[in-house]
Amino acid sequence: xxEENSGLQRTLLEERSRELFQDSVERIDMRxxxxxxRARHAALEAALDARPARAWFMRMPxxxxxxxxxxxxxxxxxxxxxxxAVHHGAPxxxxxxxxxxxxVASSDNSQDNVEMLQDDLDFYAWAEKTAGxxxxx
Amino acid sequence: xxxxxxxxxxxMVADSPAPAxxxxxxxxxxxxxxxxAEIERRAFRMAQMxxxxxxxxxxxxxxxxxxxxxxxxxxxxxxxxxxxxxILENGVRDLQRRRTVRKRFMTWLPGPKExxxxxxxxxxDSVADTAPAVPDILMQDQAMQKLEASLRELPPxxxxxxxxxxxxxxxxxxxxxxxxxxxxxxxxxxxxxxHTLREQLGEVW
Numbered sequence: 001x002x003e004e005n006s007g008l009q010r011t012l013l014e015e016r017s018r019e020l021f022q023d024s025v026e027r028i029d030m031r032x033x034x035x036x037x038r039a040r041h042a043a044l045e046a047a048l049d050a051r052p053a054r055a056w057f058m059r060m061p062x063x064x065x066x067x068x069x070x071x072x073x074x075x076x077x078x079x080x081x082x083x084x085a086v087h088h089g090a091p092x093x094x095x096x097x098x099x100x101x102x103x104v105a106s107s108d109n110s111q112d113n114v115e116m117l118q119d120d121l122d123f124y125a126w127a128e129k130t131a132g133x134x135x136x137x
Numbered sequence: 138x139x140x141x142x143x144x145x146x147x148x149m150v151a152d153s154p155a156p157a158x159x160x161x162x163x164x165x166x167x168x169x170x171x172x173x174a175e176i177e178r179r180a181f182r183m184a185q186m187x188x189x190x191x192x193x194x195x196x197x198x199x200x201x202x203x204x205x206x207x208x209x210x211x212x213x214x215x216x217x218x219x220x221x222x223x224i225l226e227n228g229v230r231d232l233q234r235r236r237t238v239r240k241r242f243m244t245w246l247p248g249p250k251e252x253x254x255x256x257x258x259x260x261x262d263s264v265a266d267t268a269p270a271v272p273d274i275l276m277q278d279q280a281m282q283k284l285e286a287s288l289r290e291l292p293p294x295x296x297x298x299x300x301x302x303x304x305x306x307x308x309x310x311x312x313x314x315x316x317x318x319x320x321x322x323x324x325x326x327x328x329x330x331x332h333t334l335r336e337q338l339g340e341v342w
Contacts, residue, residue: 010331010335013331013334013335013338014303014331016280017284017303017304017334017338018303018304020277020280020281020284021179021182021281021284021303021304022304023277023281024182024281025178025179025182028178028181028182032181032191032195033178035195036177036178036181036195036198037174037177039177039195039198039199039202040170040173040174040177040202042199042203043173043199043202043203043205043206043207044166044169044170044173044206046203046206046207047169047203047206047207047210048166
């Protein structure tokens with residue numbers, strides 16, 4: 001009987017203390033809750049910074065930006081060398097750059113061209129951010 | 138949670154893993170965030186009860202979060218809870234050890250010496266309670282204060298076993314992992330803790 005009583009008291013103590021503890025947890029003030037949330041985000045962010053799984057070229061911002069500049073230079077040089085020599089002769093009076101745009105826009109794969117252009121813009125925006133040391137989002 | 142969204146996106150893009158890995162990383166980050174959000178308040182209260190200082194408790198919890206996220210994020214999520222509490226308890230113990238050393242060092246310095254029996258007591262504890270009414274919340278507070286005082290009287294390992302088993306709900310095996318001891322030791326520590334607490338609080342409650 002005394003063992004049963006002892007066991008009951010023991011269980012009551014465990015339940016009561018658990019209840020009190022949970023109650024005190026729920027009454028933690030907002031400032032502390034906010035600090036805990038910030039601490040959690042900081043911990044996750046620090047863990048991300050510590051991850052070693054990045055590709056080797058992503059860990060070298062200088063190399064990445066240099067590669068971007070080199071690619072841009074090659075592209076520019078290529079366009080300059082292969083550009084038609086329109087400056088050697090006078091353009092026809094009715095010729096207009098807008099005609100070229102119309103041709104591009106009216107071609108069957110115009111949507112593809114726009115998408116490719118958009119991809120390039122996204123890439124350069126990303127490369128600029130990466131070179132600046134910011135994580136690309 | 139917008140910060141978290143940006144965070145996960147940054148992780149995924151910066152690492153540029155294979156598509157299958159991205160999904161795993163995203164899932165893992167979300168799971169870890171959810172896990173930490175679920176336990177952070179209880180962990181803070183437990184650290185606060187052991188250290189009696191909210192700022193120290195916050196530091197220890199933050200450090201435990203950081204170490205778990207850095208070192209064990211890739212482990213199965215079932216292992217996170219005992220690992221987190223092991224880190225937390227180590228942090229609490231380290232801080233208590235540093236305090237002891239600091240206290241010893243301070244006693245060498247000239248100046249008024251503290252009475253070791255009363256040095257840890259809050260002066261407010263001795264102030265008479267003149268509250269006119271005794272609402273439920275105050276009774277809860279008083280009961281909790283008694284529980285905290287009794288827990289602080291326990292040997293550290295018994296206190297750890299009691300809090301992890303009873304407050305956090307870890308089973309014996311998880312508690313053993315968290316405390317870095319055998320399951321038999323956990324049972325012994327827990328049983329002694331309950332026995333002592335029942336002697337101190339049983340009649341009051």
